[in-house]
Amino acid sequence: MKKILWAYDGSKEAEEALKVTNYFSNLYGSDIYGIYINHVYYPITPNFVYYAGYIEESAHKKKLLIENKFSNIKKDLNKNNVQFTGKVIKGDIDSGIKNYSKKIKADMITVGNTGKDFITRMILGSNTLKVLRNSEIPVLTVPPKKIKGKYKIKKILLPLDISEPNYDSLEYALDIAEKTGSHITVLYILSLPHNTNEIPPNVMDEIVNGSHNELNKIISGSKDKFKNLSISKKMIIGLSPSKRILNYANKNNFDIIVINSNNKGNLARFFLGSVSEEVIRGSYCPVLTIRKKGL
Numbered sequence: 001m002k003k004i005l006w007a008y009d010g011s012k013e014a015e016e017a018l019k020v021t022n023y024f025s026n027l028y029g030s031d032i033y034g035i036y037i038n039h040v041y042y043p044i045t046p047n048f049v050y051y052a053g054y055i056e057e058s059a060h061k062k063k064l065l066i067e068n069k070f071s072n073i074k075k076d077l078n079k080n081n082v083q084f085t086g087k088v089i090k091g092d093i094d095s096g097i098k099n100y101s102k103k104i105k106a107d108m109i110t111v112g113n114t115g116k117d118f119i120t121r122m123i124l125g126s127n128t129l130k131v132l133r134n135s136e137i138p139v140l141t142v143p144p145k146k147i148k149g150k151y152k153i154k155k156i157l158l159p160l161d162i163s164e165p166n167y168d169s170l171e172y173a174l175d176i177a178e179k180t181g182s183h184i185t186v187l188y189i190l191s192l193p194h195n196t197n198e199i200p201p202n203v204m205d206e207i208v209n210g211s212h213n214e215l216n217k218i219i220s221g222s223k224d225k226f227k228n229l230s231i232s233k234k235m236i237i238g239l240s241p242s243k244r245i246l247n248y249a250n251k252n253n254f255d256i257i258v259i260n261s262n263n264k265g266n267l268a269r270f271f272l273g274s275v276s277e278e279v280i281r282g283s284y285c286p287v288l289t290i291r292k293k294g295l
Contacts, residue, residue: 001024001028001030001107001108002028002029002030002031002107003030003031003033003104003105003106003107004021004024004025004030004031004032004033004106004107004108004109004110005033005034005035005097005100005101005104005106005108005109005110006018006021006032006033006034006035006109006110006111007035007037007093007097007109007110007111007112007131008034008035008036008066008069008070009036009037009093009112009127010036010066011112012112012144013112013113013142013143013144014111014112015112016112016142016143016144016145016147017110017111017112017140017141017142018073018110019142019147019150019151020110020140020142020147020151020286021110021140022077022080022082023150023151023152023153024108024110024140025082026080026082027176027179027180028179030107031082031083031084031085032077032082032083032084032085033084033085033086033087033100033104033106034070034073034084034085034086034087035086035087035088035089035096035097035100036066036070036086036087036088036089037089037090037091037092037093037096037097038059038062038063038066038088038089038090038091039090039091039092039093059090063088066086066088067086067088069086070084070086070087070088071086073086074086087100093127093130093131094127094130094131094133094134095134097109097131097134097135098131098134098135098136101135101137102136106137107137107138108137108138108139108140108288109131109135109137109138109139109140110139110140110141110142111127111128111131111139111140111141111142112128112141112142112144113128113141113142113143113144113280113281128141128280129277129280132261132276132277132280132289135291136291137291138172138288138289138290138291139288139289139291140286140287140288140289141280141283141286141287141289142286143283143284143285143286143287145284151255151286152180152255153176153180153182153255153256154180154182154183154255155182155183155185155252155253155254155255155256156173156176156177156182156183156184156185156254156255156256156257156258157184157185157187157245157248157249157252157254157256157257157258158170158173158184158185158186158187158257158258158259159187159188159189159241159245159257159259159275159279160186160187160188160218160260161188161241161260162188162211162214162215162218164260167218167260168260168290168291169258169259169260169288169290170186170218170222172258172288172290173258174222174225174226174229176256176258177226177229177230177231178226178229181230182230182255183230183231183232184222184229184230184231184232185231185232185233185234185252185254186215186218186219186231186232186233186234187233187234187235187236187245187248188211188214188215188233188234188235188236189235189236189237189238189241189244189245190207190208190211190235190236190237190238191238191239191240191241192207192237192238192239208235208237211235212233212235215233215235216233218233219231219232219233234248236248241275242275242278242279242282243278243282245257245259245275245279246278246279246282246283249279249283249284249285250282250283250284250285253285254285255285255286256285256286256287256288257279257283257285257286257287257288258287258288258290259275259276259279259287259288259289259290260276260289260290260291261274261276261289261290261291276289
């Protein structure tokens with residue numbers, strides 16, 4: 001991980017995201033690139049010409065303000081031998097971040113998760129989720145909850161869907177664990193229909209035992225690669241995987257969740273959301289979302 005792109009929007013959440021970005025930079029020896037999208041809104045009105053000059057002047061002042069902010073961040077990070085480059089760009093937030101990440105060949109994007117009310121999120125979505133959906137590289141989202149002291153990873157939660165063969169998130173979790181000496185908990189939510197009473201006991205036992213065996217294979221394979229790896233499994237039976245993941249993560253004080261993005265279609269996501277997006281919205285800790293290869 002050579003380059004991390006930190007998206008700044010002037011919010012406190014973005015400031016918290018910088019703390020976590022700095023942690024990963026020290027962990028991997030990465031350079032940090034900061035980006036601020038100076039999104040200019042032009043009113044649709046017959047009197048637009050009277051507002052244009054004022055809007056452009058305001059945008060220029062904002063640009064100078066952010067450039068000064070980036071200059072101070074650069075000085076602070078350079079003291080700890082972290083290289084920082086700040087950039088202010090005009091454009092749309094989601095496409096601007098995506099295009100700049102490609103330009104600098106970033107390995108990860110970090111964003112603060114400001115959150116939105118339910119109706120706004122359903123109709124428009126948050127900028128965080130827009131970045132997540134458009135990004136072709138891992139996205140690290142940091143929740144509004146203020147990080148006390150220095151951020152450090154000791155406990156990693158790795159939710160896996162063992163019904164799918166793609167475990168890209170596993171590779172990232174293993175790499176982070178190796179570098180930090182942290183413990184990984186592999187979590188599988190066995191989601192069953194409401195009428196579980198209609199499932200014969202022997203079939204139910206077979207499903208549960210088969211899931212445990214698959215989890216054991218994943219853990220054994222991981223330990224073969226990393227001899228000193230600290231890893232355990234947890235299986236929870238119930239509906240709503242995202243709620244189960246969040247309940248388990250928040251109750252057990254994990255430092256980070258590493259999860260695959262399952263990228264539903266727009267219509268399905270509008271009504272239901274994806275598991276990864278719902279986890280991001282409700283998590284108390286940072287969430288590293290890995291987009292599956294080929295999507």
